[in-house]
Amino acid sequence: MSTRAPVELDFLGLRAAAADADDRHAKSGGSSASSSSSIRGMETSAIARIGPHLLRRVIAAAGPPPPPSTAPVPEEMPGAAAAAAPMTLFYNGSVAVFDVSHDKAEAIMRMATEATKAKGLARGNAIVGNFAKEPLTRTKSLQRFLSKRKERLTSLGPYQVGGPAAVGATTSTTTKSFLAKEEEHTAS
Amino acid sequence: MGGEAPEARRLDRAMSFGGAGSIPEEALHLVLGYVDDPRDREAVSLVCRRWHRIDALTRKHVTVPFCYAASPAHLLARFPRLESLAVKGKPRAAMYGLIPEDWGAYARPWVAELAAPLECLKALHLRRMVVTDDDLAALVRARGHMLQELKLDKCSGFSTDALRLVARSCRSLRTLFLEECSIADNGTEWLHDLAVNNPVLETLNFHMTELTVVPADLELLAKKCKSLISLKISDCDFSDLIGFFRMAASLQEFAGGAFIEQGELTKYGNVKFPSRLCSLGLTYMGTNEMPIIFPFSALLKKLDLQYTFLTTEDHCQLIAKCPNLLVLAVRNVIGDRGLGVVADTCKKLQRLRVERGDDDPGLQEEQGGVSQVGLTTVAVGCRELEYIAAYVSDITNGALESIGTFCKNLCDFRLVLLDREERITDLPLDNGVRALLRGCTKLRRFALYLRPGGLSDTGLGYIGQYSGIIQYMLLGNVGETDDGLIRFALGCENLRKLELRSCCFSEQALARAIRSMPSLRYVWVQGYKASKTGHDLMLMARPFWNIEFTPPSSENANRMREDGEPCVDSQAQILAYYSLAGKRSDCPRSVVPLYPA
16 A cells, blocks of 8 residues: 555655754744755745645545655556556755655645635635634534444435424334444444 | 712722721631632632731632643632632633643643642532543542542543542541543442441532442442432443432432343333432433423422434423423423423523434434524513523524523533535624624623624624623634724623634734723633744733644544645644743643744
8 A cells, every 4th residue: 555655756855844843933933944944045935834744635545645755756557457657846946756646636726726716705704814713513422422423313204304303213123223323333 | 899889889998097096907807708700719818918917817618720720739729718719721712622732731730739838728610621540549538538529520531440549548438529530430439438438428420420330339339428419420221220310318319220132121120219309310211201200390490402303393392391391401492482482481591502413314303493583482481580591504694683682691602603504694793793792781691603704793793792791602603804803802891711723913913903892811712823833823912811723633634634724823822821930841832832932
């Protein structure tokens, strides 16, 4: 599986820079942000802090990314359904090339579009402009209950969904599937 | 506290010192034996060295509100005759999945100190902490013979192996509490052993855990533990609990179980509850099972319907038969209509919790959702309310004003405005919030989670100004600018703990506000105008004030893309607190201690 992970060319030394960024925090965030985080004289801390997290999340497959010493030219994996192609990114004056599959490339571009859109919206609103509105959360026990409730409701036929009154009509067949699901829950 | 403050504070210290006219040592010991309120204790300990010493020797219970605020060794050396200790760990946000599992709050350093010097310790309560099997083994070795109460509350990190050890070794155990713990299930023997070895058990709670139950073990428990008053369990079909209920004659409280085969009324028709039962929470109860409560519903004092499948109409029917309720917990499926029935029926109600149901439009309840209408009727109808926590779909100033006018006993008020409805009838809530705070002078805890535009800077100023004796606050999506926060902080004289989420404040304003609140000991913030390094947070640096900064983690990176501005760190968190223990040594990589560095 890990052999199919896309190759990531660490042209920017992003990984090192990200690690540096963490170290800088550890030194109480005071010291200058120059030294190793700049490449060719360019300040890359913005990329180091935001870029790689975002990019890697989208790019990285299930396995961990291979070390940067991997052969720079990606080998075509035998049997790989979606062929990877190099994607070149220009960001803040730097160039990075990543080998990504077609759908991942699309995901990256969609994300970029969304980010640009959000920026446009944010400018129009003085209140939400500069910080993110955090999503509302639920307690874990309630989350667990609601997902079990959902399982029960959705295990019914389409004409019965309409409230737990309909759950009363559940037969023991659906009951068994509910139990099975419950066991899956416990196992995870 | 309170009352005619200027007179009361003119205390004479002459009596406190030794020599003629002073209170004899033994008398002071005796008198302090009747002083339990931690605030009174705190005041006593500050009078002079002698009083400090006598307080330390007579203090029986201590709650450590945050495990990193004190060093276990120092605390336990100061109070050598402690009978009961409670320690709280991770920030409350952990209950909502906002704190990583490896964040810290390990029980180890505390458990390690609980051995020899604490000869009187009988009760231990750990909340939101990581407790390992080794910790529990160490605890059992040191205190097992004496332990009467073990509460592991929303804790994680241990298994049923440790529970088995507890069950076999702690023969004086009266309370074993494991609610909402995440426990590795290595078998059900622990429950069997508990039943066999702990005849004095009164309270057993493993509600909202994933532990499996063997019904025969519960029957054994009922047989052996004659004084079992309260049992709250994980999922277990009610048809398997018939034997248990028959035997548990002393039982007053039950929660958990499960109606797994719904619709087959015959199967559950035989369930008969013990005659003294007055507190109930039946998991997955549906419309057809509800009638089994009816015969004794008039006796019920506590009813938890959060984890049921009841409809709005079911709530109305059931609650109309429960005139003696003191505590009611529901989801918002109860609707305004259901709250109307509560207001008409439950005249003694003290605690009301309306949790948030499903947002999925297909799974919502038709008449569900709670608004100003329901809240107002409850405020008018239930004058004894001490606690209201509600997720509402709509709200008005008038509803808050009603609460301020009628609920004079309110100590704890929490309101969350859901984000589903686009239009809210009446925002901002400045005047309503002011009226509520002015009216409810007993409030000690207050939470208000709105949406942008829900409360102006003026309203935020009111909260500070009228905060009275409030010690804990949670505010979300309130205020418009830094100015609001500064005005807020000018009040808040008694505020000890503050949580802010999703507010537009800058680090600089946060730091200034935090410094200016005289009683503040603990603050947690998520969702603010974060800088990349948290640099401006250093403005609040001062001795004994620990500042921990959590930059956004890569796992949460997908949340960052939703905002456009590069300076935004939507997941950055700040935790700052007074500590006598110095910098904590077990920070995970995700947490950066800014101060002390």
